[in-house]
Amino acid sequence: MKKSISETAKNFNFKKLKQRYIFALVTIAITVLLSQLVVQYNINTQLDDSRLINISGRQRMLSQKLVKEILILNTFTNPVKTAEQIQTIDSTISLWTTTQNALQFGDKKLNFPKEHSPKLTELYQNISPNLQQIIQTSEQIVQNRKSGGSPVLNQPLIKRVLYNQELFLKKMNQIVGQYETEAFQKVTLQRNIEYAILAFTLLVLLLELQFIFKPTNKNIEELITKLLTSEKKALKLAYNTEILSESKENSVKELKSLNYAMENTLLYCRVANDGTIIHIGEKFAKLINYTAFHADKKFPEVLTSVEKEQHFLSRIITEKQKSGWQGEIHLTNKDNESTWLDLSMIPVTIRKQESELLVICFDITVRKNAEQEVERLNAENIAEKINQQKIISSKIIENQENEQNRIAREIHDGIGQMLTGLKFSLESINLDDKEKSAQKIEYLKKLSLDIIKGVRTATFNLMPPELSDHGIVSSITKLTVELSKLTGKNILFYNKSDFNQRLDSLIEINLYRLTQEAINNAIKYADSSHIIVQLSHSNSLLSITIDDNGKGFDLATVDQKKTSESGMGLLFMKERIQYINGRVFFNSILGEGTRITFNIPI
Template sequence: MENESKEIVDIVKFKKLRRLYIFALLTIAITVILSQILIQYNLYNQLSDSRIINISGKQRMLSQKLTKEILILNFVPKVQRDAKEIERVNDILALWQFNQNALEKGNDSLRFPKEKSAELSNLFEGIQPNFNAIAKAAEAFLQNKKLGLGEKKNQQLLQTILQNEPIFLEKMNQIVGQYDQEALEKVTLQSKTEYGILVFTLLVLLLEFLFIFRPTNNKVEMLISKLLFSEKKALKLAHDTEVISEAKENSVKELKSLNYAMENTLLYCRVAPNGAIIHIGEKFSKLLQYNPFISDKTFAEALTSVEKEQNYINQIILEKQRTGWQGEINITTKNEQSIWLDLSMVPVTIKNDESELLVICFDITERKKAEQEVDRLNKQNTDDKLNQQKIISSKIVENQENEQNRIAKEIHDGIGQMLTGLKFSLESINLEDKDKAEQKIEYLKKLSLDIIKGVRTATFNLMPPELSDHGIVPSLLKLTQELSKLTGKEILFYNKTDFDQRLDSLVEINMYRLTQEAINNALKYADSSHIIVQLSHSPTLLSIIIDDNGKGFDVTSVDKKRNSESGMGLLFMKERIQYINGRVFFNSIPGEGTRITFNIPI
């Protein structure tokens, strides 16, 4: 009851504070609105006052201008312009009269007030006779001027204007001064009023702080303290509850472990030490096609129908029921389907004297199939590589045989025939016939030179002497020059980076043979007329580029035709360049030409 009464009192206090807060806000809002209304009203009046002061000052100027124009009309005759001048002076007179009436009686279009202070009313009454005298005299003067009559009378009218005009100006100055004084009084009043509103607003804010904000703040602080105290009590209660529930944790640990196993595996089963099934999961029973409600088979019998496999599983249960077991097994299901399981047996103690095995399985049949497929593909790939290597070896042997046959043919048909001719020529020399002997000797000299040239050509094709003596650059230069002479095609060599290093002899001979084969392919298959061999290097790489303007080829399609002559040629280049840890790149466009690039580490 005491707590309820406190809550009721707090609610009443909050309602009272809320009403006071709303009242304070309304007071400030009304104050601000009234302040704005007053400021706008005063600004509107100030605009009217400034316009009135402006028109009042203009009246003095108009009266002076009217007097000056009338004097000009009187003393400076302009017959041809009198009508226009009179009309213009009439306009000035009309504007002067209109402004004076608006100032005195008020005007809605000019926003001139009709009500005036007593001082202004007295001043306007005092200036009215002078204004009327000037206006009547000016009207009469202009009328006489327009009709061309009464020059003598015009002089009297002019005297009337001149007598009243200074008086009018003086009184008009008084009116302007009065307007200015009243405008200053209005501004001063507005300033005082705004200060008063400001003081009132500050007072309201001070009262709000003292009687609303500070009590509300104190109340909120008190509520926060109560909430913090309640939170501490709740935390203590939670801690006490946790201490109480700790005694129950031991009794549910087994259930938590089993629940964790079931939640995180798809295939599970609880098995007794003798192999009987205590419980089998739904997923596992579907996989094994086993109905636990109408069957009492052991775990091994439910797992497979093959006796040999059953004995193996029973042996595992018997030997590993205390230590557990994990491994992969292959079983045969009821429908003669072979599946692989990643099986784990975990011993679980339910009570002090009772234990069981928790069997957790993963179906890894697809993974095993994938592994078998990978093994098959690896074996197939190995076989393909072996067959490819056999083809390469046979082609190498075949090329060596062809090269040997070509060299033997060159020696037999070329050098051999020339040596035979040399032998017969030597035998036919008759020293007694000096003239014929000299001719035959000259012929023998020429034949000897041809034999030497043939021997050099044959040895050059086998192993150019420049390669072993001077290195790759001179040998490639010699190769392009010789092939250019023999074929009649333009074959050029450029050493772009002035490479002059010697490399390992195995690297140099392979680079030479690769370049030789690339040039021969361009001549034999591409029907090229221009071939450019470029050599360049960096600190770690030597690059040889062979460009030709031949008919080109489709690199992808040729690379797939491993059994064709062109496909084997590309394969030989790749095999040879890999032998010296290099790389080869083929870039060819049918109908435009081919570029072959060899990159060798140095």
């Protein structure tokens, strides 16, 4: 036995164990540091790429803004407004050209690169003629208006601007797409590097588990069992011989060495079969606040102050004395503080009829608290989404009720009154008085026409016949014309790509309602005088853009006020466009105007 224990202790080299642990920790630290460096580099790279893509996208908006301002300039006859609009155009041209030069030739302040890929260099060379054409033609238009020239003379120039602006947008879309492609390639490369680092880290952890932790745990268990057995036998044989006394002394030294290692590395204790604590490690004693005052208490009573938890531990000790037990337990001390332990009870045989339990624990409180916090946050997120859906549902019902009340009022106050007047007029006709009868008949004709007009207006508000008969383009054209007549606002519609396809009826009605709501918001809330609706499409995407020159709004502030009327309006637009698998983009500048873009796959 003495020889076996000595060999085990010799094999169990703490210096080697320390070196292994240091190596493991250094390896993990290096991989974590390397991963963080890669993550930080990825974040900086993605920020630069996103800024480039954002500025490139804004160039498209500025070109469209310039065209809108030129169109507006050509409608002004007031010299003061004309001068103000010219200043606005000059400012837009300056910002547009400055940003375009920064994108093409680089800018240190904006952190834009001077060098581009061959594809981007070619795209920038292709777009330069269109940019120069737009700028030169815009300056000619401005100069013509400055010199008091007629707006009619600018029509050919405006057509030239529109033609080049459309080419500019297409080429700028290619540039933005190339930026996105290159950014995606960078992200893919960086993701693969991170995956490689993660795989290496997992491999290191697996190797550490296989070649460090598992052998160490096995050696500790073997050594503890053999040392405990050796200690008992040495105490008995020490009275009879000096040789056994020397063996005892050596065993005690080995036990002290092992005990020192266990005291400072493990949460452990030795427990008798009746639950009495034989010995408890220093680290474990500090964790559960064990003192000499608790010496007469049993292990479950020291571990927790909750009676239910004490019964659970006592039952495990009683039932698992021979088979052992492993699992996670929750403990509560006298200060009502919670602790989670990963606890293992290992049966150890001292003599033939004598045994005890070796308890080894790991403190997993931090991990458990993190899991509970994640569960709490998930529950709060679900509750918030449910509440938001309730608000949306109530608002939808409220809007439907308001719409029904409005239609009822229109029919009652308008059509109903006219029908009543028609009835009384018919009853009052005296056929004997032909002259008055003829006058009343003429009045009844006019009243009938008003009734027909009222019915058509009500049905148009409910479902425009153009939408079901001719499609989205015809219905939006009719909508802008009617609203322009009713409100006196300058509302224009451009079918830029000559779109003439029919879509699913559900998509068409939702697109129509979204466009109608965006125009009504520009009229009602933005105090706009000019509203431009543009429709364009590609092979896979239909896009509708509504621009106004109103007072604009702060998108971040509106998003925070989700229960306000403006916040719910944006939320309804997002919900409705998502219903038809589309996307909506809001771009607003305080004091300058708002752009709303709807994109729908076709």
